[in-house]
Amino acid sequence: MNKSIISLMVTGLVSTSVFADVKPMSTVPAQPNEQVTLSNYTHAPFNQWAFQNMGIHPSVMVARDGAIKDIPQALDPEIVQHKFVYGDDVLLFREAMINDHTDGYIILKDGKVLHEEYFGDFTAKDHHLWASSTKSLVGQALGLLVEQGKVDVNEKVSAYIAELKGTHFGKQTVRTLLNMTSAINYSEDYVNMAPGDVHFEYFRRLGFIPAYDLMALDPMKADTPRDLLAFAAMFEKNKELKVNHKFEYHSPNVDVIGWIVARVSGQPLNKFIADNIWSKLGVEHDAFFITDMNYNPVATGGFNTTLRDFARVGLAMVNNGAYNGEQVFSEQWVKDSFTITKEENAHMMNSVYKDADGAVFDPHLEGYKNFLWVHDSEKNIATFRGVFGQFLYINQEKNVVIASFSSADSASNAARETSKARVQAFESLAESL
Numbered sequence: 001m002n003k004s005i006i007s008l009m010v011t012g013l014v015s016t017s018v019f020a021d022v023k024p025m026s027t028v029p030a031q032p033n034e035q036v037t038l039s040n041y042t043h044a045p046f047n048q049w050a051f052q053n054m055g056i057h058p059s060v061m062v063a064r065d066g067a068i069k070d071i072p073q074a075l076d077p078e079i080v081q082h083k084f085v086y087g088d089d090v091l092l093f094r095e096a097m098i099n100d101h102t103d104g105y106i107i108l109k110d111g112k113v114l115h116e117e118y119f120g121d122f123t124a125k126d127h128h129l130w131a132s133s134t135k136s137l138v139g140q141a142l143g144l145l146v147e148q149g150k151v152d153v154n155e156k157v158s159a160y161i162a163e164l165k166g167t168h169f170g171k172q173t174v175r176t177l178l179n180m181t182s183a184i185n186y187s188e189d190y191v192n193m194a195p196g197d198v199h200f201e202y203f204r205r206l207g208f209i210p211a212y213d214l215m216a217l218d219p220m221k222a223d224t225p226r227d228l229l230a231f232a233a234m235f236e237k238n239k240e241l242k243v244n245h246k247f248e249y250h251s252p253n254v255d256v257i258g259w260i261v262a263r264v265s266g267q268p269l270n271k272f273i274a275d276n277i278w279s280k281l282g283v284e285h286d287a288f289f290i291t292d293m294n295y296n297p298v299a300t301g302g303f304n305t306t307l308r309d310f311a312r313v314g315l316a317m318v319n320n321g322a323y324n325g326e327q328v329f330s331e332q333w334v335k336d337s338f339t340i341t342k343e344e345n346a347h348m349m350n351s352v353y354k355d356a357d358g359a360v361f362d363p364h365l366e367g368y369k370n371f372l373w374v375h376d377s378e379k380n381i382a383t384f385r386g387v388f389g390q391f392l393y394i395n396q397e398k399n400v401v402i403a404s405f406s407s408a409d410s411a412s413n414a415a416r417e418t419s420k421a422r423v424q425a426f427e428s429l430a431e432s433l
Contacts, residue, residue, distance in 0.1 A: 024049040038210035047388060048103065048407035051129040052122055054290050054304050057207050060297055062274045062287035069282020069324040071308060071315075074112040084428035086421040096425040097404065100389050100418040103128060104307045105404040109433050111315060118307075127288070127304045128405040131386025134303040135254045137313065139178060139371035140321075141261050141273055143333030150264050153178065160260045167233045169256050176244055177253040178370050181347050183241035188249050190387075190411040198235070202252060205231050205292055206300070215293055227294035228255045244343075246350030247368050251300040254371060258299025269297040281316065282324040283309040301386060307405055310392060314401035317382075317394045333370070338396070340367030340377040353414065360414035364423060375427070383426075387411040389419060393426040400430040 024034050024046045038057075041050035050056060080094035094117075097105050103122040107114045118124065130137075145151040153175040157164055164170030172182050186199050193200040204211035205228050214226045225231040232255055241248070258269045265272045270289045278287055287305040289297035316322065321329030340348075344367045348354060353362045364375045375381040380396035389406025391413075404422070413419040 025053075038207075042208065042388075042411065044101070044407065044409040048101075048120065051388065051405070051407050052103070052126050054127070054129050054288075054302075057290040057302075058293065058295055059288045059290050059304075060268070060270045060295060062270045062278050062289060062303075064283045064286050065274075065279035067282060068284050069312070071108070071311070072112045074109070074114060076114045079107060079114050079429070080117070082425075082429050082432060084425055086424045089421075091421060091425070093425045093429050096418070096421045100416070100422045101406050101408045102389065103405045103407055105402065106307055106311050107429070108311060108315065108401040110399050116307075122405070124306060124308060125285070127285070127306055128310075129290075129386070129390065130301070130303040130305065130310065130384075131388060131390045132251065132301045133310075133384035133386035133390045133392055134299065134301050135251075135371040136373075136384035136392070137273070137277070137303060138254055138258050138261065138269070138299045139337065140317075140329045140333065141269070141277065142174075142178070142257055143330045143337070143370065144276055145261065145264050147330040147333060151260065157256060157260070160263055161256065163229075164233060164256070168235055168237045169232055169252075172243065174257070174260065177257055179244075179344060179347060180247055180250055180253050180368060180371075181244045182250065182253055183238050183243045183245070183248065184235045184250055184252065185238040186235060186250050186252060188251060201234075202228075202231060206251070206298065207290065207292065211293075219294075227292040227296055228252075228298065228300075229259050229294075229296055232256050232259070245347070247347040247353070248351065249368075254300035255298075257371075258297065261299075269299055277328055280324060280326040280328045281309070281312045283312055285309055307403055310405070311401055311403040313384075314392045314394050314403055317392075318396050318399060318401050320396075337370040337372045338374060338377055338380045338382060340369060340374050344369055360412070362414060362420070362423075364427060381427075381430075383423070385413055387413060389413060389422070391422065391426070393423075393430070395430045398430045398433055400433055402426050402430070 022033055024036050036046045036050050040046045082093040083090055104118040106116040154173055157172055158170035176182050203209045217226055261272055262269050285306045290302040291297050316328045320331045321327055321334040348365055348367045352358050352360055353365050355361055366377055367374045373383045373385050382394050384392035388411055389408040391404045393402040410416050
């Protein structure tokens with residue numbers, strides 16, 4: 001397939017004017033130009049329908065349990081008229097949400113809803129893809145096993161996953177993967193890729209790019225790695241990087257951590273999260289994971305929930321893991337996740353995110369730990385982040401949580417100006433409360 005076509009498929013950079021009159025999946029049966037497929041689901045306008053209907057991929061259930069924990073309200077609709085400065089512009093909070101193709105957002109202060117809004121066909125009852133915000137949840141899931149003494153973050157990965165013995169990942173410590181300083185030969189580049197590139201082949205296993213040839217393989221007869229876990233052994237060290245020198249946002253690290261959670265707990269990742277997290281949050285709805293073709297939950301970006309249930313995770317994080325009368329996450333681990341050491345800050349400062357002249361410069365970031373984007377380790381401010389505009393903003397100092405789902409027109413939040421304005425909107429609004 002043509003390299004440029006592949007890039008457009010993955011990033012969503014196809015001109016939206018081409019599809020100006022298209023409303024995906026609006027007729028029964030859907031007309032050819034409306035049809036969401038594995039080849040177009042990541043780009044606008046098809047992604048708006050797809051991110052709310054991720055059953056286009058194989059999936060597994062994450063069941064809720066117990067009584068629903070209602071979130072009290074202290075409604076203040078005017079709050080979305082909050083003004084903030086971004087560059088040379090003065091924007092309204094709501095304007096920033098709309099500009100980044102938001103499907104829904106909810107603002108909470110002191111555990112109460114200040115405002116909640118949905119756009120288009122998205123409602124409070126609809127599921128939405130978290131994308132890489134899933135990573136942060138998986139980091140907290142591992143923390144439960146660390147607290148139980150079943151995982152030592154200073155131990156090598158191969159101590160838990162024998163299949164990775166002798167591989168680059170197998171030689172790294174669990175901590176190295178959690179902080180994404182593993183220096184693998186890989187690029188989280190959604191634009192420049194071609195068949196044969198390691199990240200292209202990884203994205204095919206992830207489901208970002210359709211891999212019909214791999215789907216057709218009989219695992220009893222073929223030894224080609226079809227799934228994310230088998231593919232983890234394929235990653236090698238980048239000869240130009242030092243391990244534990246700088247933060248490199250590399251999704252495969254999370255696949256391995258999800259594998260450790262499953263191996264150590266003896267449960268599939270979806271079942272572990274259902275039993276130990278989802279059943280304790282008082283959520284309104286079941287969740288689900290999309291999976292790879294071998295039905296491994298996609299730890300790096302496959303979780304799907306409703307917006308309020310996304311916010312409930314934030315309500316636990318803002319309270320050091322406690323919510324609904326339960327210690328849902330490990331208190332010590334949550335506190336550790338917000339704590340950035342000098343070495344961990346150096347990892348971030350060495351990264352592209354702190355290059356003031358670069359396209360992905362982020363003035364808010366202090367560090368990255370346990371798959372959490374830490375803005376301020378003194379005020380305990382951080383975000384879960386997922387491509388195409390999935391965010392969970394957590395501010396312990398102000399006791400503020402803001403959750404948002406989106407269908408942005410490009411994948412990289414770090415490079416998209418409307419996404420940068422969104423993060424500034426979160427920070428400014430929280431500071432004003």
